[in-house]
Amino acid sequence: MSTPGGSLACEGMYSKLIDDDGAYENSTREPDVRLRAHPVSPVRPGPWPRGPMPYRLAAACLAALCAVLLISIIAVTAHYRNAARGGGAAAQQQTQDAAVSSLSATVTKLQEEKKQLQREKDELLGRLEAPRAPRATAAPEVTAPPPRCPADWHLFNGSCYFVSRTTRDWPESQSFCQSQGGHLAIILTAGEQTFLWDLLPRGHWRAFWFGITDEHTEDQWRWVDGTPLVGGFWEAGEPNNHIDEDCGYIVKTQVLERVAVRSWYDAPCSMYWPFICEKEMAAAAGTAVPH
Numbered sequence: 363m364s365t366p367g368g369s370l371a372c373e374g375m376y377s378k379l380i381d382d383d384g385a386y387e388n389s390t391r392e393p394d395v396r397l398r399a400h401p402v403s404p405v406r407p408g409p410w411p412r413g414p415m416p417y418r419l420a421a422a423c424l425a426a427l428c429a430v431l432l433i434s435i436i437a438v439t440a441h442y443r444n445a446a447r448g449g450g451a452a453a454q455q456q457t458q459d460a461a462v463s464s465l466s467a468t469v470t471k472l473q474e475e476k477k478q479l480q481r482e483k484d485e486l487l488g489r490l491e492a493p494r495a496p497r498a499t500a501a502p503e504v505t506a507p508p509p510r511c512p513a514d515w516h517l518f519n520g521s522c523y524f525v526s527r528t529t530r531d532w533p534e535s536q537s538f539c540q541s542q543g544g545h546l547a548i549i550l551t552a553g554e555q556t557f558l559w560d561l562l563p564r565g566h567w568r569a570f571w572f573g574i575t576d577e578h579t580e581d582q583w584r585w586v587d588g589t590p591l592v593g594g595f596w597e598a599g600e601p602n603n604h605i606d607e608d609c610g611y612i613v614k615t616q617v618l619e620r621v622a623v624r625s626w627y628d629a630p631c632s633m634y635w636p637f638i639c640e641k642e643m644a645a646a647a648g649t650a651v652p653h
């Protein structure tokens with residue numbers, strides 16, 4: 363049952379509802395009969411704005427998600443591609459290392475073979491040169507003769523000795539020996555003493571200065587190089603400093619019972635006698651001595 367008043371009230375309600383829903387406001391001028399026959403509960407506006415904006419926002423979100431997904435796919439692809447490249451580089455490096463190791467081993471082996479061949483070559487050359495060795499050693503004697511004592515100097519145990527024919531006092535004798543690159547003889551062994559003794563001529567009283575003195579401190583005999591005397595080959599009762607005797611000399615006479623190892627005496631250094639010079643082999647080479 364419908365009444366004019368009720369119908370108008372419903373139409374007013376439907377018109378209000380339709381007016382509230384702007385979607386229907388412009389869609390049609392003619393109200394839908396079904397809508398008018400079945401009233402719709404009023405819809406309360408939500409937080410979203412009316413019209414097509416929610417769909418645009420959803421589309422924008424979907425597009426953003428797609429972009430993020432696309433970027434992620436690109437990043438993951440790039441990562442695995444780089445990883446694949448890295449793995450390939452590592453494998454290539456391992457291959458190169460293996461090749462270098464192999465080449466190094468080959469080089470080492472070749473070097474060992476070269477050394478072995480060099481040794482064999484040297485051995486063969488040595489065998490070839492062996493018969494020529496005597497001729498090769500003879501050559502230096504011609505080009506570089508060993509040092510020898512000058513004329514009138516006599517070699518003993520690396521030193522050259524000179525026995526003068528002229529006489530001088532002890533200081534002048536030492537000066538002459540020094541001018542020849544030597545010194546008055548320093549006699550340290552019985553062998554050296556005997557060698558010099560044999561050089562000396564016999565006579566009534568043949569005396570020869572040698573390089574010992576106690577002129578600085580009485581009875582403290584020292585050699586001309588400053589070293590102290592140890593032992594010596596003194597005649598019995600000598601040295602006795604009989605008349606202020608500070609220089610040593612060797613005596614050789616006609617008496618055959620006199621021996622080399624008991625032939626030293628002391629005498630005043632101012633006496634004139636022949637003398638015995640000594641110089642070492644290195645200083646002796648090429649030195650001439652005036653007579």
Ligand SMILES: [Ca+2]
Nearest residue numbers: 576603607608
């Ligand atoms: Ca003395």
Ligand SMILES: [Ca+2]
Nearest residue numbers: 602603607628
């Ligand atoms: Ca004396």
